[in-house]
Every structure is written in C-alpha cells, then in structure tokens.
Amino acid sequence: MAKDMTLLWGSGSAPCWRGYHQKLLSFEKMEYKSQEVLDINPRGQLPSFKHGNIVVNESYSVCFYLESQFKNQGTKLIPDDTDQQALMYQRMFEGLTFYDKAAAVVYYQYYVPEGERHDSAVKRNKEALETELKLWEGYLQKLGAGSYLAGPSFTLADVVVFPTVGILFGFGLSSQRYPKLGEYYALVKERPSIKASWPPHWVEDLEGDGDTLKDV
Amino acid sequence: MAKDMTLLWGSGSAPCWRGYHQKLLSFEKMEYKSQEVLDINPRGQLPSFKHGNIVVNESYSVCFYLESQFKNQGTKLIPDDTDQQALMYQRMFEGLTFYDKAAAVVYYQYYVPEGERHDSAVKRNKEALETELKLWEGYLQKLGAGSYLAGPSFTLADVVVFPTVGILFGFGLSSQRYPKLGEYYALVKERPSIKASWPPHWVEDLEGDGDTLKDV
Numbered sequence: 242m243a244k245d246m247t248l249l250w251g252s253g254s255a256p257c258w259r260g261y262h263q264k265l266l267s268f269e270k271m272e273y274k275s276q277e278v279l280d281i282n283p284r285g286q287l288p289s290f291k292h293g294n295i296v297v298n299e300s301y302s303v304c305f306y307l308e309s310q311f312k313n314q315g316t317k318l319i320p321d322d323t324d325q326q327a328l329m330y331q332r333m334f335e336g337l338t339f340y341d342k343a344a345a346v347v348y349y350q351y352y353v354p355e356g357e358r359h360d361s362a363v364k365r366n367k368e369a370l371e372t373e374l375k376l377w378e379g380y381l382q383k384l385g386a387g388s389y390l391a392g393p394s395f396t397l398a399d400v401v402v403f404p405t406v407g408i409l410f411g412f413g414l415s416s417q418r419y420p421k422l423g424e425y426y427a428l429v430k431e432r433p434s435i436k437a438s439w440p441p442h443w444v445e446d447l448e449g450d451g452d453t454l455k456d457v
Numbered sequence: 458m459a460k461d462m463t464l465l466w467g468s469g470s471a472p473c474w475r476g477y478h479q480k481l482l483s484f485e486k487m488e489y490k491s492q493e494v495l496d497i498n499p500r501g502q503l504p505s506f507k508h509g510n511i512v513v514n515e516s517y518s519v520c521f522y523l524e525s526q527f528k529n530q531g532t533k534l535i536p537d538d539t540d541q542q543a544l545m546y547q548r549m550f551e552g553l554t555f556y557d558k559a560a561a562v563v564y565y566q567y568y569v570p571e572g573e574r575h576d577s578a579v580k581r582n583k584e585a586l587e588t589e590l591k592l593w594e595g596y597l598q599k600l601g602a603g604s605y606l607a608g609p610s611f612t613l614a615d616v617v618v619f620p621t622v623g624i625l626f627g628f629g630l631s632s633q634r635y636p637k638l639g640e641y642y643a644l645v646k647e648r649p650s651i652k653a654s655w656p657p658h659w660v661e662d663l664e665g666d667g668d669t670l671k672d673v
Contacts (some may be wrong), residue, residue, distance in 0.1 A: 283592060296542045299550030306546050310539070323526070326513045330522050334515030336551065359573045376499060 248292040248303075249278055252440040252449075255340055256288060256300035257295045257406035260350035265441070281290045301333070304397055329391035332380070336402035342366070342373045343405050347412050347453060371457055374409075374419055385430065395432065403429050411443060413452040463507040465494055468656040471556055471620035472504060472516035481657070520613055532650075534613045544609035545614045547568070548596070552618035558582070558589045559621050563628050563669060587673055590625075590635055597637035603644065611648065619645050627659060629668040 251268045266272035268288060274285045276393050282289040282298045290296070290303045297306045301432055308318050320326050327410070345366040381388065390398040410416070416423025467484045480502060482488035490501045497649040498514045506512070506519045512523045526535050536542050561582040565574070597604065606614040622642050626632065632639025644649055 283595075284513075292543075295540060297543050297547050299547060299553075302543075302550040304548035308542050309542060309546075324511060325523060327508075327513050327522050329517035330525075331513050331515060334518040337515075355579065357573075357578055359576045361570065362573055379499075 247281075247289075249273075249281075249287055249289040251287040251457045252442045254440075255285060255344075255408055301337075301401060304400055308397060316395060318395070318400060320394060320396055321394065322392075325392040325394075325396070329396045332390045332398040333401050335376075336398065337407065339373055339377065339402060340405045342370045343409055346370045346457070347408065348455065367457060374414075374457070378419055378421045381425055386424065389429070390424075390425075395429075399429060403435065409454060411451070413454040414457060415455065418457075461509045463497075463505075465489075465497075465503055465505040467503040468658045470503060470656075471560075477556055499643065517553075517617060520616055522558065524613060532611060534611070536610060536612055538608075541608040541610070541612070545612045548606045548614040549617050551592075552614065552621065555589055555593065555618060556621045558586045559625055562586045562673070563624065583673060590630075590673070594635055594637045597641055602640065604641075605645075606641075611614060611645075615645060619651065625670060627667070629670040630673060631671065634673075 247264070249264050249266055251266055254268070266275070266278070266442060268287075272278070273287045278287065278289050279285050282296070286298065288300055288303065289298050292306075292310075297303050301389075304318075309399060313317070319330060333448050344352070347361075347362060349366065353362075359413045378395075380390070384390075384392065389395050390402055407430065410426050412422075414422070416426070430439075463480070465480050465482055467482055467489060470484070482491070482494070484503075485499050488494070489503045494503065497507050497512045500514070502514065504516055504519065505514050508522075508526075508636060511522075513519050520534075528535070536545060560568070562579075565582065569578070596606070600606075600608065600652050605611050606618055619642075622638060623646065626642050628640070630638070632642070646655075
C-alpha cells in the first residue's frame with residue numbers, strides 16, 4: 242500500500258474485507274470509536290480510508306475510488322465488455338441485499354436487543370437467506386464451472402461479494418447443499434489477494450460460531 | 458427514453474425514482490410480482506430495467522450502467538475532479554445507510570409484522586434517523602449555500618440520495634429543524650429531470666402520511 246494511504250479496518254467484517262489492509266483495529270475493544278477513526282469517519286465505523294487528504298469510508302466507495310484512480314494498475318476490475326460490465330454492476334448491488342440477508346441471520350443477536358427478539362423473525366430471516374442463496378447458486382450454475390460472479394474474469398463484483406460468501410462458509414454453510422457457491426468459494430479463496438487479506442482472527446477461531454448455519 | 462430500453466417502476470419508491478421512467482406498475486395491485494417483471498427480475502422487485510438484451514435491476518446498478526454507456530450524453534454525472542469524485546462515491550454509499558435509516562422509520566409498519574413491533578425499536582430507529590439527518594445537515598453546511606451533495610455540480614450522489622430526501626420531506630420532515638436539507642430539497646426539486654420524474658401519486662396525496670416525521 243502506498244505511503245499516502247491509510248486504511249483502518251477490523252478483522253472478520255465483510256465491509257472491511259472489501260478494502261485493502263493496513264492498520265487492524267479491534268472490534269472487541271471498540272477501537273472503531275477511537276479518536277483515530279472519528280478523525281476521518283464521523284460515523285465511527287470501519288473500514289475508514291484516507292488517500293492523501295481524501296477520505297473515503299464506505300467499502301463500496303473505496304472500491305470505486307481506487308478503481309477510478311488506479312485503473313491501469315494491477316488486475317483490471319471493471320470489464321470493458323458491455324454485457325460483463327452490466328452483469329458486474331447488477332451483481333455488485335444485489336450483493337448488498339445478499340449481505341443484509343446473511344447478516345440478519347449471522348448477526349441477529351448482535352443487531353437485535355434481547356427483548357425484541359422473535360422466533361418468527363429468526364425463521365423468516367433464515368428462509369429469506371435460503372431464497373437468496375438459491376438465487377446465487379442459480380447465477381453460478383448458469384455461468385458454468387470456474388466462473389467468477391460476472392463472467393470469466395475476477396471483477397469488482399467478486400471484490401465486494403466474496404467476503405459475504407466467506408463469512409457464510411465460515412459460519413458453517415454447507416457446500417453439499419450449495420455446491421456452486423462452494424466451488425466459487427474454493428476458487429476465489431486461493432487467489433493471492435484473498436489469501437493476503439484473510440481475516441487474521443479467522444485462521445484460528447471463527448468466534449466459535451462455525452455451525453451457526455448448519456441448518457440453512 | 459430509447460426504444461430498446463424498458464423500465465418497469467412503481468410510484469413513490471426511492472429506488473425507482475433513481476432511474477428513468479417508462480412503464481408505471483402499481484404497488485397496491487402487486488404488479489411487481491407479475492410475469493412481466495419476473496421475466497426480467499427473478500426477485501420480483503421494481504425498478505426493473507432492460508436495455509436491448511441486457512438486464513440491470515438494482516437502482517444503483519442502473520445508474521452506473523447508464524453513466525458508463527452514455528457518459529458523453531446529457532449532464533455529466535461523475536466529476537473528473539478527484540476530490541469531487543471521491544466525495545461523490547462517499548456520499549452515494551452513505552446514501553444507502555441514509556435510506557435504510559429513513560425507511561426504518563417511515564416504513565416500520567410495512568416491514569415489521571404486527572406481533573414483532575416494539576416501542577423501543579421505534580424510538581431507537583427515530584434517534585438513529587435524527588443522528589443521520591444531523592450528519593447530512595453538517596455535510597451541506599460545510600459545502601455552503603447552493604451546493605449539491607458532492608460539490609458545485611449535480612452528480613450521481615444527488616441522483617441516488619435526493620429521492621430519500623424527497624420521501625423524508627414528503628412524510629413531513631421539518632425544514633425549520635433541518636434547514637440545509639430543506640434548502641437542498643428546494644434546489645433539486647426544481648430541476649427539470651426531477652420534475653419530470655416526480656412520483657405521480659404524490660402530486661395529489663402522499664398516502665395520508667404527510668406528518669409521520671413531524672417530531673423527528
């Protein structure tokens with residue numbers, strides 16, 4: 242990472258995994274509410290990113306900004322081909338819904354205060370995630386073996402959606418039940434950029450939640 | 458709109474307002490679950506957009522796709538200036554959070570089944586929206602009078618965030634309490650593209666919810 246770039250991030254967060262890495266802060270210690278973060282992000286959220294005097298905090302914004310500024314360096318992440326580009330944009334923003342549906346299940350207890358939890362909501366969220374997963378299975382099925390989310394090459398769609406897939410398998414999603422997503426996960430996690438950015442606290446322990454999704 | 462483009466949309470929806478307009482479908486009649494929509498959008502959601510054989514459904518995807526395909530036509534919506542472009546990306550994706558926080562208040566009864574509603578959640582959502590609104594007041598305050606969301610020109614940030622602002626004022630947000638947002642709303646709603654795309658069912662009646670936000 243260039244010297245004039247600062248990225249503050251947290252391990253295991255999908256939005257953070259979408260970015261480059263530099264300074265790892267602790268979620269447990271609530272370092273995302275520290276002055277260092279607040280100085281560049283009034284929301285006190287990670288990731289927070291600074292390039293020279295330019296601050297860009299939302300993970301999707303960071304991707305678009307970096308791709309726009311450095312489009313001739315490294316892997317080309319926005320395809321020139323019109324169909325692939327359209328599919329990439331489509332999958333990128335469906336990826337937000339995918340993440341929301343995954344988060345509603347995986348982080349339910351974190352987001353919903355104890356007195357507001359309902360079995361009916363848990364059931365509905367689980368069913369919504371299953372419907373969502375079947376859509377993505379279908380998308381990958383249609384593209385064929387060895388494909389990325391928007392076609393034959395790795396694009397911004399993979400940059401933003403893979404972390405959600407990684408979290409789902411980390412929380413115990415079955416690759417028997419979702420074989421195309423399983424293949425996609427196996428394909429992408431071997432990429433050097435993904436290996437280099439793997440959430441370090443996952444190497445040893447996924448917060449003991451490795452079977453949260455075993456029934457999904 | 459060109460002949461090879463099809464847009465299916467619904468009146469009063471922020472995601473639909475972000476796009477161009479063509480065929481208006483009825484939310485009340487659940488026409489978004491009709492075969493016409495499902496043929497191009499397996500989610501059965503509006504907006505749904507088709508350009509030739511290319512289908513792009515998510516409202517943000519449609520914006521990026523159209524801007525990429527037609528960047529030399531009409532108003533230039535992505536500034537060349539690096540600072541303005543970075544700010545545009547930042548505000549665009551903060552705009553998703555803004556919309557979520559607005560929707561959590563305005564559409565609470567729609568999204569949350571009766572048996573799962575809690576006064577504590579309503580209160581928390583209202584406070585979260587107030588915090589969010591103060592952030593945007595501050596952003597506009599800093600940019601100065603007559604500014605758009607990413608600087609002196611109208612950009613994709615305005616395309617995607619203005620509908621949220623429009624909905625908030627439509628549901629009774631006070632421009633006394635949020636004067637910068639009020640000025641911004643007044644500025645943008647006079648633009649010909651906004652006037653031409655104003656949700657038709659709002660002209661007469663905002664579903665009787667014009668004072669939902671009077672205490673926010």
